[in-house]
Amino acid sequence: MLNGELPKMYDLDQPIRNFVSKRLIEIESYRTVQEAAKKMVEFNISSLAVVEEGSIIGFITDGDIKRKVVAEGLDPGISVEEIMIEELITEDIDITVQEALDTMTKKNIKHLLVTEGTDVVGIVTLTDLLDIKRHSLDTYISRE
Amino acid sequence: MKICQISDTHFGSESDFNRKLLYSLLDRINNSGFSLLIHSGDVTQSGRKDEYIEARRFFKKIKIPHIVIPGNHDARNGGLKLFEDHIGPVNGYKEIDDGIIIYVNSAIADSDEGRVGMVKFDLIKDILQKYTDAGLKVVLIHHHIIPIPMAGRERNVLSNAGDILDLLIKGDVDLVLSGHRHYPNVHKVENTLFVNAGTTSSVKTRYGDVNSYNVIEIGDREQSFTTVRVDGRKSERKYSRKRNRVFYDFGSKIFRVAHLSNTFISNDRSFLRKHFKNAIMTINRLEPDLIVHCGGIVREGITQDYELAVRLFSTVDGPILFTPAGRDLNYLGYHLFPKYMDSFDQKYKTEDVVFQGVSSSQYDSPVGIVGDTQRKALFKKLHESSEGIKAIFLHHNLIPIPHSREKGLLEDSGDLLREVVDAEIDLVLTGTSSHPYAAKVGKTVIVNANSTSSVYQRSVMGNSFNLIDIYEDALAVYEVNSLWGSRRLLGIWNRNG
Structure with missing residues (x-):
């Protein structure tokens, strides 16, 4: 601030690796939307990976449930498969925070599945990225 | 990759340092197929010039690549300057195959306490950031981060050990090598192995234990950690390198x-x-x-x-x-x-x-x-x-x-x-x-x-x-x-x- 520059909120060039939730909660494709919603409430999360025989085949967010089921007056007993997003948007765990934010903006999404090699290893949300500053990695111990 | 880890050699007088024993290991170090030798600190007993001169002579006889870091004993009597003059840099990193080894000095002059201040903390963070996709990430630091058993009263842990622990875990570091407490130990915290070496040639062993060194073998799927004691006894632990991250079913x-x-x-x-x-x-x-x-x-x-x-x-x-x-x-x-x-x-x-x-x-x-x-x-x-x-x-x-x-x-x-x-x-x-x-x-x-x-x-x-x-x-x-x-x-x- 003293030299007239805006304060740096955080380093956008750091990899998302440090902030990716390396836990991904999944639901089988034949389960109902209500079961998916219950799982989101149970774990206090906003998305689930949809699996079939162990492989991820889709993705479902709380927004999908709101838009595609509740707002349309559909029965929450329909299967997750019917409303899931089949086109998985993934990014590598080594991309930077800036690149992740760019993808979210371009695709108008708040969740990114994260891959390492060929495996999906976690998820990063817009909230995770915005929370980075609050979860700084270090304490002011000493300069040296 | 096969790494030999020696530690806490304490080059000095006969009352502190078992010279004959250390030199007897030279042949094993040079001819056992190790790709790297790590010395995890306390090279010398008192950080004195004569101790560093002898240590330098010893390291010249090592025919494989090696990285040596200082410990608290090396920082005594203005020893860190001598360390740089005779042994090498105290902080830095080295690329090895598709991996990266980061080494930092945690010693504080004339104190047994350890510290990784903000500058060195940022050094680790920046290098982990630069090499985020490295196939193997190793961090070398003298003071232990995870408490060691059979070491008496827990003390001299890094003052900001919690921050360092979190940084290394979040950065998906595979291996952290330390010394300091003269007792070999290993813990897997999340996906990171924290390996401690015993003393290789100090007379000050703990609980009647003998001197030892560690052998760490890193494969694509498994890491093994073996403490080789100089009386021939070996103890081995094996750990999977598979990262468990995705969950399917929690059960009830x-x-x-x-x-x-x-x-x-x-x-x-x-x-x-x-x-x-x-x-x-x-x-x-x-x-x-x-x-x-x-x-x-x-x-x-x-x-x-x-x-x-x-x-x-x-x-x-x-x-x-x-x-x-x-x-x-x-x-x-x-x-x-x-x-x-x-x-x-x-x-x-x-x-x-x-x-x-x-x-x-x-x-x-x-x-x-x-x-x-x-x-x-x-x-x-x-x-x-x-x-x-x-x-x-x-x-x-x-x-x-x-x-x-x-x-x-x-x-x-x-x-x-x-x-x-x-x-x-x-x-x-x-x-x-x-x-x-x-x-x-x-x-x-x-x-x-x-x-x-x-x-x-x-x-x-x-x-x-x-x-x-x-x-x-x-x-x-x-x-x-x-x-x-x-x-x-x-x-x-x-x-x-």
Whole structure:
């Protein structure tokens, strides 16, 4: 601030690796939307990976449930498969925070599945990225 | 890749240093197919020039690539300058195959304490950032980060060990190599192996042990760690390099625990009564099977604080267990705790679970200790319990906690941690340092709670307590804000992996 520059909120060039939730909660494709919603409430999360025989085949967010089921007056007993997003948007765990934010903006999404090699290893949300500053990695111990 | 780790050689006079022994290892070091030799510090006994000159002669005889870092002994008598002149840089990194090895000096001149200050912390962070996609990430640091067993009183841990631990775990470091305590040990914390070497040639071995060095073999799927003692004995541990990150099925929920700490109940303004009352309302709404309070119940061990605590906790639905902090025992607390809160080592047992408390606090002291006798009694009680989930709770920390200067560690944390991990205890709850944190060591999930209702707390999210859900196949830990009841996931772990 003293030299007239805006304060740096955080380093956008750091990899998302440090902030990716390396836990991904999944639901089988034949389960109902209500079961998916219950799982989101149970774990206090906003998305689930949809699996079939162990492989991820889709993705479902709380927004999908709101838009595609509740707002349309559909029965929450329909299967997750019917409303899931089949086109998985993934990014590598080594991309930077800036690149992740760019993808979210371009695709108008708040969740990114994260891959390492060929495996999906976690998820990063817009909230995770915005929370980075609050979860700084270090304490002011000493300069040296 | 096969790495040889030697440590704490203590080049110096015959009374400190077994010269003959160290030179006898040269042939093995040069001709055993090692791709790298690591020396994890305390090259010299006193940081003197003659010691460094002899050490340099020794390293010239090593025919394989090697990295040497300084320890606290090397920083004595202005020794760090001599280290740079005779041995090499004290901080840096080296690329090796598709991996990266980062080495930092943790020694403080003329002190046995360790520290990785902000500049070096940023160095590690920046290099991990630059090499984020490296196939193998190794960090080399003299002072241990995870407490070591059989090392007597826990001391000289890095002052910011919790921050370093968190940085290394989040950066997916594969291997952390340390020395310092002259006792070989290894712990897997999350996906990172923390390896400690014994002393290779100091006469000061521990508990009648002999000198040793470590051999670490890193494959694509497995890492093995072998301590080779100079009398020929070998001990080996193997760890998978597979990273368990994705969960499919949790099974049904077995048990729910609310975990709180440092409520600091009193009529003083530092006790946030609104936060406490809201936290209890949220806990009652969440309907846990058990509530565990890990100490710091009252602000001081005086009658009026305890009487207020009893009144406020009477609004809790369901069973609640307490273990004392030092402040709960102060003044008359030693008499008041058993009078108002029941016994010192409280226990909850059903067919599915056993929660066993162990009092680690001392009268009028923030320092914690369990002690050999109490530790043996604790594991005897646990082993006698039925099969099912086994949990221990105590006030002091078993592992370093981020965002705090490391002083909440139990004096004998190394011994207790080793036994907890070897016994595959499912869960350990602690309550010092007032910062929420959870990590898996071996198969044990260790959870620390923030202050639930005191102004003295360290979570950017505000005062909080933890909620722990134990499923057949997983264990989930959340931090729940005391005032608002909002929650965030601290972690989920597979119970069987």
